[in-house]
Amino acid sequence: MRCARVWLRLWGTNSPCDASLIVGGMQRGKKTMFFQGKHVDKKLNREVERLLKSSRSDGLLPIVAAGDPVLRQQSMKYTGQLSEKTLKKLIAAMRTTMLEAPGVGLAGPQVGIPLAFAVVEDHVDSGDDYGDVDAGDDFGGDDDEAMGSDSDPTSDSDEMEAEDPREFAEFPFHTIINPHYEPLGSETRSFYEGCLSVPGFQAVRRRWLDVNATWQDEDGVEHSERLRGWPARIFQHETDHLSGELYIDKAEIRSLSSDDNLGEYWWEPVPAEAAKTLGFTL
Numbered sequence: 001m002r003c004a005r006v007w008l009r010l011w012g013t014n015s016p017c018d019a020s021l022i023v024g025g026m027q028r029g030k031k032t033m034f035f036q037g038k039h040v041d042k043k044l045n046r047e048v049e050r051l052l053k054s055s056r057s058d059g060l061l062p063i064v065a066a067g068d069p070v071l072r073q074q075s076m077k078y079t080g081q082l083s084e085k086t087l088k089k090l091i092a093a094m095r096t097t098m099l100e101a102p103g104v105g106l107a108g109p110q111v112g113i114p115l116a117f118a119v120v121e122d123h124v125d126s127g128d129d130y131g132d133v134d135a136g137d138d139f140g141g142d143d144d145e146a147m148g149s150d151s152d153p154t155s156d157s158d159e160m161e162a163e164d165p166r167e168f169a170e171f172p173f174h175t176i177i178n179p180h181y182e183p184l185g186s187e188t189r190s191f192y193e194g195c196l197s198v199p200g201f202q203a204v205r206r207r208w209l210d211v212n213a214t215w216q217d218e219d220g221v222e223h224s225e226r227l228r229g230w231p232a233r234i235f236q237h238e239t240d241h242l243s244g245e246l247y248i249d250k251a252e253i254r255s256l257s258s259d260d261n262l263g264e265y266w267w268e269p270v271p272a273e274a275a276k277t278l279g280f281t282l
């Protein structure tokens with residue numbers, strides 16, 4: 001298990017009990033009329049069409065790497081700047097690009113579009129077909145409660161293996177437009193994560209364990225959902241992209257590890273050994 005992305009996929013395979021981790025029913029709200037056409041920004045729409053036409057023959061879009069100014073801008077709130085047809089084509093291309101990377105999230109700025117939206121998708125099914133969060137690359141282990149399995153020596157080992165502290169859970173494909181999150185409670189977790197725009201490396205990042213996530217879908221329908229564990233981490237990572245933040249901005253910088261070294265040394269879910277050896281605080 002040398003590749004961190006293998007690791008990424010393992011989150012899912014190790015968490016058969018986590019399907020309930022997206023708690024709280026999804027609430028549907030009012031619909032915003034994105035597609036009345038009156039808000040279409042013709043220049044931006046043309047640029048997106050050009051991007052789509054210039055994509056590779058396999059339909060993949062180039063992913064913008066750290067250092068490009070677009071990743072550091074505040075994205076524009078989406079109010080219908082793209083035609084319905086163009087938005088849907090862009091979302092489809094971003095999903096294909098995310099899955100191929102492989103990743104579990106991809107934000108507009110990561111394909112050079114400074115609009116406040118992202119695509120997310122993660123599954124907890126099979127083993128070898130792994131993906132990468134953009135955050136996709138979030139992995140690792142963490143802190144206090146995450147260490148709970150160590151605190152009960154009488155626990156059944158199989159049961160402990162089944163309860164991955166990262167709390168992977170099924171996160172079906174969503175387009176999240178104008179997303180926002182608020183923490184629910186004060187609990188946090190620190191795990192390794194990565195980003196498709198910072199390829200080859202991962203670092204430990206503390207995130208809220210539970211959040212109330214709100215967004216609009218591609219039809220303009222408003223949603224509100226409580227997310228916990230890994231889906232909450234993905235949502236936070238992608239939403240942060242839209243305000244010009246990269247996960248490394250608030251990561252434990254001494255935890256920074258190449259993908260290869262992560263697989264070689266720091267594959268335990270809770271990065272306690274990494275903290276001790278590399279010299280950072282969980």
Ligand SMILES: [Zn+2]
Nearest residue numbers: 134135195196
């Ligand atoms: Zn990212």
